[in-house]
Amino acid sequence: MLIELANVYKIYNEEMENEVRALNGVSLKIDRGEFVGIIGASGSGKSTLMNILGCLDLPTYGEYYLNGRDVSELSDRKLSHVRSREVGFIFQGFNLVEALSALENVELPLVYQGVSSWRRREMAGDALERVGLLERARHKPSEMSGGQQQRVAIARAISTNPPIIMADEPTGALDTKTGKVVLEILSSIHRDGATVLLITHNNDIAAQTERLVRISDGVIIEDRDNRGAAP
Amino acid sequence: MSISRSMKMAVKSILSNKARTVLTMLGIIIGIAAVMTIVSVVQGTNRRSMEMYESQGTNKIDVYAYQWNGKDISQKLYDYCLSLNELVAGVTPNMGYWGAGGSVKYMAADAANNPDYGAPQVALGSDQYSLCNNFTIAEGRDLSYLDVKMYNQVIVLGAAVKDYLFQYQNPIGQRVTLGANTFEVIGVYKAKDAGFSQGWSLDNIAVVPYTLNRMLNNSTMIESFVVKAKSKAATTEAITRLTGFLSGEIDPNMGYFNVYSQNEWMDENASATKMYSYVGGGVAGISLLVGGIGIMNIMLVTVKERTREIGIRRAIGGSRRTILVQFLLEAAVVCGVGGLFGLALGLVGTLVAGKLMLEMVLMPGVAMSAAAFAFSVALGLVFGIYPAVKAAWLQPVEALRSE
Numbered sequence: 001m002l003i004e005l006a007n008v009y010k011i012y013n014e015e016m017e018n019e020v021r022a023l024n025g026v027s028l029k030i031d032r033g034e035f036v037g038i039i040g041a042s043g044s045g046k047s048t049l050m051n052i053l054g055c056l057d058l059p060t061y062g063e064y065y066l067n068g069r070d071v072s073e074l075s076d077r078k079l080s081h082v083r084s085r086e087v088g089f090i091f092q093g094f095n096l097v098e099a100l101s102a103l104e105n106v107e108l109p110l111v112y113q114g115v116s117s118w119r120r121r122e123m124a125g126d127a128l129e130r131v132g133l134l135e136r137a138r139h140k141p142s143e144m145s146g147g148q149q150q151r152v153a154i155a156r157a158i159s160t161n162p163p164i165i166m167a168d169e170p171t172g173a174l175d176t177k178t179g180k181v182v183l184e185i186l187s188s189i190h191r192d193g194a195t196v197l198l199i200t201h202n203n204d205i206a207a208q209t210e211r212l213v214r215i216s217d218g219v220i221i222e223d224r225d226n227r228g229a230a231p
Numbered sequence: 232m233s234i235s236r237s238m239k240m241a242v243k244s245i246l247s248n249k250a251r252t253v254l255t256m257l258g259i260i261i262g263i264a265a266v267m268t269i270v271s272v273v274q275g276t277n278r279r280s281m282e283m284y285e286s287q288g289t290n291k292i293d294v295y296a297y298q299w300n301g302k303d304i305s306q307k308l309y310d311y312c313l314s315l316n317e318l319v320a321g322v323t324p325n326m327g328y329w330g331a332g333g334s335v336k337y338m339a340a341d342a343a344n345n346p347d348y349g350a351p352q353v354a355l356g357s358d359q360y361s362l363c364n365n366f367t368i369a370e371g372r373d374l375s376y377l378d379v380k381m382y383n384q385v386i387v388l389g390a391a392v393k394d395y396l397f398q399y400q401n402p403i404g405q406r407v408t409l410g411a412n413t414f415e416v417i418g419v420y421k422a423k424d425a426g427f428s429q430g431w432s433l434d435n436i437a438v439v440p441y442t443l444n445r446m447l448n449n450s451t452m453i454e455s456f457v458v459k460a461k462s463k464a465a466t467t468e469a470i471t472r473l474t475g476f477l478s479g480e481i482d483p484n485m486g487y488f489n490v491y492s493q494n495e496w497m498d499e500n501a502s503a504t505k506m507y508s509y510v511g512g513g514v515a516g517i518s519l520l521v522g523g524i525g526i527m528n529i530m531l532v533t534v535k536e537r538t539r540e541i542g543i544r545r546a547i548g549g550s551r552r553t554i555l556v557q558f559l560l561e562a563a564v565v566c567g568v569g570g571l572f573g574l575a576l577g578l579v580g581t582l583v584a585g586k587l588m589l590e591m592v593l594m595p596g597v598a599m600s601a602a603a604f605a606f607s608v609a610l611g612l613v614f615g616i617y618p619a620v621k622a623a624w625l626q627p628v629e630a631l632r633s634e
Contacts, residue, residue, distance in 0.1 A: 056546055077550045080545070080549060080551070083548050095542075
């Protein structure tokens with residue numbers, strides 16, 4: 001099992017008047033190679049779930065096994081290492097470093113892995129090629145369209161060949177057409193063997209995944225196989 | 232992640248905001264330049280005083296004794312000075328020439344008209360005059376024991392007097408006049424300096440045998456001697472003995488004496504220089520401190536502005552440590568580069584100040600420059616710590632959420 005959440009809680013301001021239970025007892029298993037859509041309205045806890053799955057945040061209670069290892073109590077350095085090796089993030093707002101070119105942005109995770117500079121250039125170039133943006137390698141994010149920026153962000157996420165790709169509303173800031181391109185790229189990444197988690201509030205987008213996990217008020221209310229459903 | 236990679240990253244992000252970086256550096260640049268210039272000028276001033284002092288001769292004791300009851304202890308004092316032979320390397324009377332027409336003349340030229348230094352100082356000394364006053368002979372010969380014993384009317388000229396009276400002529404064997412008396416030039420002293428300060432020079436001097444005192448000054452009294460001691464310790468000891476001797480000889484109601492060495496003056500000068508260096512350096516150091524606080528301020532703003540970037544870096548694998556190192560290095564690089572600019576400006580400042588204030592080519596010391604540079608880097612590290620810690624301890628999730 002690649003991902004295993006056991007009765008995970010994320011509680012803010014616990015036992016105070018303004019207590020918020022972003023996750024209220026979530027258990028979830030995800031196998032290697034799945035393409036999972038996590039769907040929920042805003043405030044349902046889906047982003048918190050992703051932050052925990054991506055080791056950006058730790059659960060208040062419960063256990064999280066990633067690749068068989070309990071990561072709910074790791075030190076910052078080890079968590080950083082896990083983020084660096086196991087997970088590639090794609091965000092709604094692209095989250096590229098404005099001062100760096102497309103190629104440099106894609107290289108950044110490799111820098112933190114300590115990859116040598118020529119090898120880095122090669123791997124980042126490959127990743128940019130997979131999203132069809134090699135010819136824009138020298139451009140800054142501000143010189144690119146939203147769709148192109150998101151493709152750079154995807155290239156950055158896949159540059160280290162992580163087993164898991166997490167995409168949080170990757171099409172949220174894009175029009176339907178460019179959103180479709182981005183989804184197709186995600187599908188192809190999944191076909192190449194990666195486990196893809198797609199977080200969205202949009203049913204049409206969630207419908208393109210193979211498994212659908214619906215979350216509401218911090219609990220999973222639906223978890224079903226989505227293969228064969230209407231495309 | 233290696234330091235060199237962090238360094239490249241730091242340089243890249245510094246270059247992405249050049250105007251601000253330069254403004255940030257300004258405090259460091261001015262601080263370092265001020266420290267270097269002030270300390271260099273103080274040290275230059277000190278070096279100049281020391282050179283002047285040393286060219287007059289070290290371990291030199293000026294002895295002055297005068298009585299208005301007419302009692303003449305000149306010979307007794309001279310003999311006593313000579314008796315201190317285990318402490319003393321040389322003794323000379325050091326009388327001025329007070330006679331009529333107090334200047335050296337050659338044909339129509341009068342050394343008193345020297346536009347640079349004015350009238351020369353004519354001294355009555357012994358054959359040890361040059362030894363006691365640190366003169367060496369450039370041409371001809373020095374006063375001899377026989378010149379003194381035989382009342383020879385001979386004169387040794389300082390370089391400034393020779394240059395003014397004879398220019399490129401050979402002065403040796405020529406005759407010059409002091410008032411009504413004629414003297415043969417037997418030697419010329421080597422120049423000590425090319426003009427320490429305006430209107431005055433150690434080379435504007437002429438020396439004749441002190442035995443001509445009666446002829447020139449119409450007196451047998453010698454009130455002033457110069458004693459050259461063998462060492463610094465001997466100087467102190469000789470001063471003690473001379474003071475003791477003169478206290479016994481001179482009734483304070485009937486006369487006056489003074490025994491003085493510039494060694495004390497030099498020591499005072501050295502400690503004063505040290506103090507000026509500390510004060511000047513301290514003032515400039517405060518400006519550096521202000522510069523450092525400026526760095527901290529800008530780095531805090533930078534961390535705030537780049538919160539989202541920090542979140543991104545954390546999300547894609549940057550640990551707290553790498554973020555900390557990155558921001559620390561950024562501060563250190565900004566300060567280090569500022570320090571280098573400061574060194575350049577300080578060099579210019581030192582050269583200009585040296586030229587204007589001391590009329591000499593003054594250069595900042597290598598050790599001081601290296602220390603100033605190291606200090607500016609250290610300043611960056613110290614004042615970069617707080618912002619860097621702040622950056623490193625941002626929560627990734629919250630950092631990513633910030634606008």
